[in-house]
Amino acid sequence: MRPGTRRTLDTVSDIEIRLVRFDAPVAQQLIRDALADLGARYGGTGDDTPLAAAEFQPPHGAFLVAYLAGEPVGCGGWRSHGADSAELKRVYTAPAARGRGVARRVLAAVERSAREQGRKRIVLECGDKQPEAIAMYTAAGYERIPNFGFYKDAEGCVSFGRTL
Numbered sequence: 069m070r071p072g073t074r075r076t077l078d079t080v081s082d083i084e085i086r087l088v089r090f091d092a093p094v095a096q097q098l099i100r101d102a103l104a105d106l107g108a109r110y111g112g113t114g115d116d117t118p119l120a121a122a123e124f125q126p127p128h129g130a131f132l133v134a135y136l137a138g139e140p141v142g143c144g145g146w147r148s149h150g151a152d153s154a155e156l157k158r159v160y161t162a163p164a165a166r167g168r169g170v171a172r173r174v175l176a177a178v179e180r181s182a183r184e185q186g187r188k189r190i191v192l193e194c195g196d197k198q199p200e201a202i203a204m205y206t207a208a209g210y211e212r213i214p215n216f217g218f219y220k221d222a223e224g225c226v227s228f229g230r231t232l
Contacts, residue, residue, distance in 0.1 A: 083136055083170060085177040090124035090131040090145065098133065098143040102160035109197040110224075117193075117218040119157065123147040129154075130181040134161070134170045141165035144174040146182045149191055154182035154232075155217070156192035159201070171204055183232045191229040193217050202226065 088095050106114030124131040124145050131145035144159035156178060161170040182190055191213060194201050210228035219225040 083134055083168070083173050085132050085134050085173060087126075087181070088131055088133050089121065090119075090129075091121040094133055094140050095131055095143060098140060098160055098162075099158055101162060102143070102158055105160065106195075110195060117157075119147075124157075126181075127185045130178070130185075131158075132174055132177050132181065134165075134174050136165050136168065136170065142170040142174050144171075144178045146178050146187075146190065148187075152187055153189040153191060154178075154185075154187040156190055171201075172208070175204070175208060179232055187232055189229060189231055191216065191227065193219050194226050194228065195219075196224040196226055202228075 103114035108114075123129050124147055129145060129147035132143060133140050134142035136142075140162075142159075142161040142165060145157050146154040147157060149155035156175075159171055159174060159178075161174075179190060192205065192210070193216070194205065196202075205228050208230070210230045213227050213229040215221070215225050215227045217227070220227070
C-alpha cells in the first residue's frame, strides 16, 4: 500500500473501518479526543504512554478509524508487543456515536489486522474508571493478566489479554 493510501477493512451496516496512518489528521483528532476523555476520568493528560507513529505501520502495527455516515467517530490500533503479540492502543468512540457498536467493530478489525500480521495474542492496559471498556473487553473474551507497560505499577491499572 502506498503512503497516504487508505484501505477499507470492514464495512457492515453504516459503520466503515479504514486503515489510516497514526499521524494522519483524522487519527490525531480522534486521539486528542480520546486523551481528553481519559484526562476527564483520571486527570492530567489522560495517558502519558510514549507512542510513535512508526509503531503503527504495518507489519508491526496498524491504526484504524471508524466512520459512521461518512464522519470519523472512533479509532483504535495495535503495535507489536514482543515477537508474536500485539498491544491494543487508543480505542475510542466519540460520545455522539456511543452505544452503536463502533468500539466493538473497531476491536474486531484491530484483532483481525494483528492476526493477519502473524500475531497470536493481544494485550491491553486499561483503567478502573473505564467500566464500559472493561465490560466490552470481558464480553469479547479478554481475561485479566498481570499488569505490564507504562502504567503497570499505577493504582487502578487493569490489564487484559486474549489469544487471537
